[in-house]
Amino acid sequence: MADIIPNLISEVACLGKGFPCGEDPITLVSLSLACSGLALVMVFYLVHKLKQNERGTDEMNKLSDKIQSGAKAFLVTEYKYLSIFVLLVFAVLVILYSVDPPTGAGNGDRVDGIRAGACFLAGAMLSAGAGWAGMIVATDANVRTTQAADKQGLAVALRVAFTGGAVMGFTVVGLGLLGVSLFFFLMTLNRSGQFLDNATDAETLIAAIDSLASFGFGASSIALFARVAGGIYTKAADVGADLVGKVEMDIPEDDPRNPAVIADNVGDNVGDVAGMGADLFESFVGSIIAAATLANGDPAKVALPFWIAGAGIVASVFGFFAVRTKDGANQRQLMMALHKGVILSSFLVLGLSAIIIWKLFEGDASDEGWKLYACIAIGLIAGILIGQATEYFTSYSFWPTQSITQAGVTGPATVIIQGIGVGMISCVAPVLVIVGTILGCNALSGQYGIAMSAVGMLSTLGVTLATDAYGPIADNAGGIAEMAELEERVRETTDALDALGNTTAATGKGFAIGSAVLTALSLLSAFKDKAAVETVDIGDPVVLSGVLFGAMLPFLFAALTMLSVQKAAGAIIIEVRRQFAQIEGLREGTAEADSDKCVAISTQSSVEEMILPGVYAVLSPLMIGLLIGPKCLTGMLGGAIASGMMLALMMANAGGAWDNSKKYIEIEGACGGKGTTTHKACVVGDTVGDPFKDTSGPSLNILIKLMSMISLTIAPIIRGWEDWQFWYWGFLPIGLAAIATVLVYHYFWKDTQDISAPIEDVIKTEAEDVIKIEAEDVKQVDTPAADVEAPAAEVSAE
Secondary structure, three states: OOOHHHHHHHOOOOOOOOOOOOOOHHHHHHHHHHHHHHHHHHHHHHHHOOOOOOOOOHHHHHHHHHHHHHHHHHHHHHHHHHHHHHHHHHHHHHHHHOOOOOOOOOOOOOOOOHHHHHHHHHHHHHHHHHHHHHHHHHHHHHHHHHHHHHHHHHHHHHHHHHHHHHHHHHHHHHHHHHHHHHHHHHHHOOOOOOOOOOOOOHHHHHHHHHHHHHHHHHHHHHHHHHHHHHHHHHHHHHHHHHHHHHHHHHOOOOOOOOOOOOHHHHHHHEEEEEEEHHHHHHHHHHHHHHHHHHHOOOOHHHHHHHHHHHHHHHHHHHHHHHHOOOOOHHHHHHHHHHHHHHHHHHHHHHHHHHHHHHHOOOOHHHHHHHHHEEEEEEHHHHHHHHHHHHHHHHHOOOOOHHHHHHHHHOOOOEEEEEEEHHHHHHHHHHHHHHHHHHHHHHHHHHHHHHHHHHHHHEEEEEHHHHHHHHHHHHHHHHHHHHOOOOOOHHHHHHHHHHHHHHHHHHHHHHHHHHHHHHHHHHHHHHHHHOOOOOOOOOOOOOHHHHHHHHHHHHHHHHHHHHHHHHHHHHHHHHHHHHHHHOOOOOOOOOOOOOOOHHHHHHHHHHEEEEEEEEHHHHHHHHHHHOOOOOOHOOOOOOHHHHHHHHHHHHHHHHHHHHHHHHHHHHHHHHOOOOEEEHHHHHHHHHHHHOOOOOHHHHHHHHHHHHHHHHHHHHHHHHHOOOOOOOOHHHHHHHHHHHHHHHHHHHHHEEEOOOOOOHHHHHHHHHHHHHHHHHHHHHHHHHOOOHHHHHHHHHHHHH
């Protein structure tokens, strides 16, 4: 491995002769470091501004504190499990790259192991930290949003919820850009062996960026487990609460009598805030790492993704202040209020990017620079178009979602059929946009141009993530309003914000999927370079086998997460039924539900269920790469990217459309309004769509990025390997996967639960109540005892 860098490049010179050629590495990331500092300052400002809003009544504060304590308990439990995984991988990377370092002459640079391990640890810790910070603020903003909706109206409530979401957005971009910029600089220090003392030497820059692949690996790992576990948690609680509460007990959504309501609201934060934050944190830093890797040591091209990301932070700050609306606004007006922030940020990024291109690419390099500017603009526009397409298919202001509601007239089966059809056809527009982006940027500036389009798409993440994270806050605000038994007008206000949040969440997921595909494609190109895969022939049986195996993985992953939701939801259903059957006065509202029990069940179930999907995601690239070789692994990544994008788009959009088809009835009174058979049919569709849009769908974009990042990390190890050359090493990850499968099955899957059993207790209790009431009525008219027994027997039989 010691000869990788000399073979990789012979001589890389600056495109131009001016700035930044000859500059120190700290200069290359100076702007990004400054802008990351601005993002963190913005976070403190937003938190201060948020705390100026009132928290409401004691009952509202009690409910908010319960939600926050449940979210904290889940993340602490999850991070305890993940810390073991992180430390094990850290040790493996340190040992592996110390024994066989990828850089240096002679015996190589043994410090590479420490560098890879430190980058991995930093990526994991910053990703987890971003999710934790966002969750803490979101669980504080929910009650303030409820209070604003009660006392100040829709406009102020929107502003409060959006401020809470913006904390998540600026935390992710601030910590992400700070971490990747700082560790890039640190990785250029104390290089030895073949490297020159000049720190801007191309080989030094390449070696430093190679170490950053481990940073992305760490961020991807946390993102995957956080998204999977959070998604299982939130949808298990949601499905359990809906099926027992709405369907069996016929009580409203977020009714305080439902023991699973608190767990449901906790899930919104751990899944859609912490999980989504970790997801887009990885996309953000992954796009920068991919572009810098494909720069091949040119200082201007290395600096460009860092600077564009920094410019996006500045633009997002201005975009945040552009978001505002008026009281009484409808869904279109509310959506336009959020669009104003994104549109303003996008225009500012285009202007700032032009200045950056002019500064970095002077003289003979100017033509290349303006081609890259076009790629940045294409990526930015592509992100907006994907968001608009997703909004069309998931907002109830448009025909696709309305058609699902209309299909509910004939029952839940047609709701599901129509929803799946809408989800499938919704893939067309995003795919055309992504294909056009890839072809256009490839024609302009090759693989590096494609990577810069991903950076451009994610440059306004500060404000786009704010519009996404706003949704769970609005959802929680509605739950608190219902549980605190506030006036109906408050719930109407929060429902309007929640419906908007469903659309922005779906839009955010579409945006995340699109950016994930571009990022994964760039990482795939970087992997090919690092692993010395010169040509990939799709007709080669080895490559085609990899494509088929990779195309299967998203379906396996989605299946495991869907089954996990069903299993975890079953445990919640059993507990909720038990409480309704055994806690006297719970159904009447005179007794309090034991919500802590449901929170504990959701936490334990989701952490257990995240293990197997995570193991398969991490080990699959190692199995194929070590067992067969880099060509087959290249095919596997290509197949996973293609099928993963289709499945993720279909599931996310279908789920969002199902959800808003129900909201269309509840808010607009369509098809007769609440309580009708059409409404109940759409509730079933919403229940099916919950794991689609919040568990399996969003997890797939992390899957393809994680596998690409792991492949890039191991590329120096398998560089130049022929097919089956060292096949025996492949049995190591295969054996680990087999052992994990057996253990998970034995401890978590072997003992199935009888979900139908506890309902008998509920039915028995109801029957006993009826018998008691009828018996008392009979006594009042002095009916003979023999006559009393007859109706009692009839009720028991029923």
